[in-house]
Amino acid sequence: MLSAIKTGFERGLVIPYLGPGVLTLATGGNPVPASPEELVVQLTKAATVPHKIRNNLTAAAQYIENFKHRKTISAAMKKAFEVSPDPSVLHNWIAEQPTLPLVVNAWYDDLPQKSLTGRKSWGIVQGVSQAEHFGYWVNYFRPDSSLVPNKEFIRDGSGAKAPAEAPEETLSWETLLYQPIGSVTPAANFVISDSDYVEVLTEIDIQTPIPEAVQSIRKGRSFLFLGCRFTTQLERNFARQIMKRSSDQHWAVIEGPLTKNEAKFLAEQNITRIETPLAEFVASLTGKPVVASTADAAA
Numbered sequence: 001m002l003s004a005i006k007t008g009f010e011r012g013l014v015i016p017y018l019g020p021g022v023l024t025l026a027t028g029g030n031p032v033p034a035s036p037e038e039l040v041v042q043l044t045k046a047a048t049v050p051h052k053i054r055n056n057l058t059a060a061a062q063y064i065e066n067f068k069h070r071k072t073i074s075a076a077m078k079k080a081f082e083v084s085p086d087p088s089v090l091h092n093w094i095a096e097q098p099t100l101p102l103v104v105n106a107w108y109d110d111l112p113q114k115s116l117t118g119r120k121s122w123g124i125v126q127g128v129s130q131a132e133h134f135g136y137w138v139n140y141f142r143p144d145s146s147l148v149p150n151k152e153f154i155r156d157g158s159g160a161k162a163p164a165e166a167p168e169e170t171l172s173w174e175t176l177l178y179q180p181i182g183s184v185t186p187a188a189n190f191v192i193s194d195s196d197y198v199e200v201l202t203e204i205d206i207q208t209p210i211p212e213a214v215q216s217i218r219k220g221r222s223f224l225f226l227g228c229r230f231t232t233q234l235e236r237n238f239a240r241q242i243m244k245r246s247s248d249q250h251w252a253v254i255e256g257p258l259t260k261n262e263a264k265f266l267a268e269q270n271i272t273r274i275e276t277p278l279a280e281f282v283a284s285l286t287g288k289p290v291v292a293s294t295a296d297a298a299a
Contacts, residue, residue, distance in 0.1 A: 012099030020107040021227025026085035046076035062194040081184035087115035093286040110185040122175035130199045137164045137209040145186035164211040218246040225252035
């Protein structure tokens with residue numbers, strides 16, 4: 001199995017899908033939240049929220065947005081991720097692959113873009129909040145962090161939002177970093193509150209929020225899920241829609257017991273589970289020593 005994954009990377013046929021758990025591999029320790037549970041602790045330091053939603057990330061974010069303003073939640077998110085660690089062995093190994101059409105990072109950190117700085121032709125596409133960028137699903141950024149203007153969308157009064165079409169210059173990028181829920185850099189875009197997710201989920205089944213480049217690149221390719229869990233409906237929905245119409249062979253490194261919903265999801269999506277500690281798997285994949293750390297962010 002490991003041999004097939006390595007060969008797939010060499011041929012550009014494996015798409016790494018990184019979740020918050022990969023932050024435990026960060027070089028020199030990890031000072032930022034490495035799970036939704038750790039992040040909600042950080043956010044609720046910025047504002048008091050009702051006890052019943054204190055452990056619910058999207059609900060807590062929505063409450064803060066409603067009663068303290070969107071700027072409060074954005075500032076709290078930036079603070080949570082502002083002290084960014086160095087990229088891990090995994091991030092650097094991925095960035096060094098000769099053929100790397102797509103990387104998916106389903107968390108708010110900026111380690112993938114840090115690791116990609118040595119590549120010649122790459123760029124970023126990030127999901128954005130409708131509360132801050134109404135009418136558009138994503139923004140594109142060049143390696144120097146400058147914004148690529150979105151294609152002009154003529155509104156017809158129906159309230160329809162622009163499909164996530166790729167601006168012309170992005171079509172020549174050899175590597176695309178897709179951050180579906182945003183990132184702290186370069187512009188602090190965050191899909192985080194209940195309303196943010198409702199907007200996306202309303203249309204994600206018909207793929208409108210998924211960048212057209214992602215839809216094209218994923219065809220015939222396999223996904224390797226690292227640092228991900230699928231315990232919530234949100235996690236499963238995003239993964240399901242991002243990998244739609246790809247190949248029928250995928251892998252997920254998940255240690256420990258699965259929930260019933262996780263097991264069902266893996267089976268229905270043809271995802272082979274690799275039951276081993278993430279650090280151990282990454283050491284075997286990269287051929288380099290890896291030590292997992294515990295994040296200090298929630299302390």
